[in-house]
Amino acid sequence: xxxEINEYVGRVMSYITADESIKSRLAEDLSAHILEASQGxxxxxxxxxxxxxxxxxxxxxxxxxxxxxxxxxxxxxAKAEARYAASYYEYKSKRQLFGLPLVHIKFGFGKKGxxxxxxxxxxxxxxxxxxxxxxxxxxxxxxxxxxxxxLSFGGLALALLLAVGGVSVGAFSVxxxxxxxxxxxxxxxxxxxxxGGYAGAHVAIGGQANGAYAxxxxxxxxxxxxxxxATAAQVKALILKGxxxxxxxxxxxxxxxxx
Amino acid sequence: xxxxxxxxxxxxxxxxLLKLLEQGPMYGYQLITTLDKKSGxxxxxxxxxxxxxxxxxxxxxxxxxxxxxxxDKRAVPRKYYEITDGGKQKLFNSTEDLKRLFKAIQLILGxxxx
Numbered sequence: 001x002x003x004e005i006n007e008y009v010g011r012v013m014s015y016i017t018a019d020e021s022i023k024s025r026l027a028e029d030l031s032a033h034i035l036e037a038s039q040g041x042x043x044x045x046x047x048x049x050x051x052x053x054x055x056x057x058x059x060x061x062x063x064x065x066x067x068x069x070x071x072x073x074x075x076x077x078a079k080a081e082a083r084y085a086a087s088y089y090e091y092k093s094k095r096q097l098f099g100l101p102l103v104h105i106k107f108g109f110g111k112k113g114x115x116x117x118x119x120x121x122x123x124x125x126x127x128x129x130x131x132x133x134x135x136x137x138x139x140x141x142x143x144x145x146x147x148x149x150x151l152s153f154g155g156l157a158l159a160l161l162l163a164v165g166g167v168s169v170g171a172f173s174v175x176x177x178x179x180x181x182x183x184x185x186x187x188x189x190x191x192x193x194x195x196g197g198y199a200g201a202h203v204a205i206g207g208q209a210n211g212a213y214a215x216x217x218x219x220x221x222x223x224x225x226x227x228x229x230a231t232a233a234q235v236k237a238l239i240l241k242g243x244x245x246x247x248x249x250x251x252x253x254x255x256x257x258x259x
Numbered sequence: 260x261x262x263x264x265x266x267x268x269x270x271x272x273x274x275x276l277l278k279l280l281e282q283g284p285m286y287g288y289q290l291i292t293t294l295d296k297k298s299g300x301x302x303x304x305x306x307x308x309x310x311x312x313x314x315x316x317x318x319x320x321x322x323x324x325x326x327x328x329x330x331d332k333r334a335v336p337r338k339y340y341e342i343t344d345g346g347k348q349k350l351f352n353s354t355e356d357l358k359r360l361f362k363a364i365q366l367i368l369g370x371x372x373x
Contacts, residue, residue, distance in 0.1 A: 022314065028338075029287055029310045035335045036288040037306065050306050059304075063269075064311040 015057030203242035232258040277350040284341040321346035
């Protein structure tokens with residue numbers, strides 16, 4: 001389509017306050033109209049006759065809105081949309097990997113919904129990516145209020161491998177409330193080994209420990225890890241008693257807290 | 260007087276467009292030029308400003324539109340508007356209302372209207 005028509009129609013639309021659907025309808029019809037009018041004639045002449053874009057926009061708006069109430073509604077809606085646009089941010093890198101942008105950042109709330117970032121590195125209200133940072137983060141390595149992934153760090157962290165958070169659930173979990181195969185935390189609950197203020201597991205070490213094999217020093221009523229006055233050797237022996245084939249690096253993880 | 264004139268024209272435009280479309284489908288540019296010619300220039304409007312009126316009529320179900328693609332003879336695609344049964348009914352009702360209105364105005368203005 002003619003560049004001059006596009007430019008003129010674009011400028012007219014920039015002055016119009018209306019729904020995007022109406023604007024797109026108007027732009028389409030106005031372009032077709034100018035094309036039709038300029039058959040066998042001069043586009044510039046037609047555009048000149050139509051008047052400057054601001055006047056044309058004013059006439060269109062006058063015709064578009066029948067009374068003051070309609071105008072007010074449109075203005076308020078436009079204001080709300082402008083506020084949304086101002087709070088909205090998106091960046092998408094041109095470089096891609098596996099069909100996904102290398103970096104995608106997207107923040108915003110509004111009629112278009114919550115900003116969802118999807119990329120190798122994704123940052124947003126909701127983020128999905130190999131490295132994912134967001135209010136709700138899903139992916140490989142995740143940081144967020146609520147995150148789920150392979151390695152998760154967040155308020156509520158769910159992970160296949162390592163979860164660290166206020167509440168954490170994972171194969172290895174560390175947190176205020178930690179639930180997993182191996183757990184460390186204020187309240188640590190595990191199927192295998194737990195270490196914490198309260199520890200509940202097959203092998204449990206803690207201020208208050210509950211398990212088939214347990215070291216607990218809660219006889220005085222205390223329930224903090226510091227009160228578990230065990231030595232590294234005692235903890236190691238306890239773990240190997242419960243799990244004779246437990247890999248050394250896992251044993252070391254649990255004994256590193258003791259002398 | 261200019262404002263009254265403008266408002267009167269604005270109030271009449273729906274019925275005039277429906278009347279034109281009653282004769283057959285027409286595209287936007289054709290409607291505007293026909294309106295201009297048939298009214299002796301009285302209803303000449305800035306090009307393109309009739310489209311919002313057409314949208315209102317279309318959204319109300321009184322007319323419908325369809326695109327006719329460009330051809331060898333004509334390079335420009337056209338969007339035609341055609342009247343619906345609802346539009347015909349609206350045209351009839353509006354014409355009756357208008358008759359009553361003009362009759363009442365004539366009773367007051369008498370020969371001044373001519």
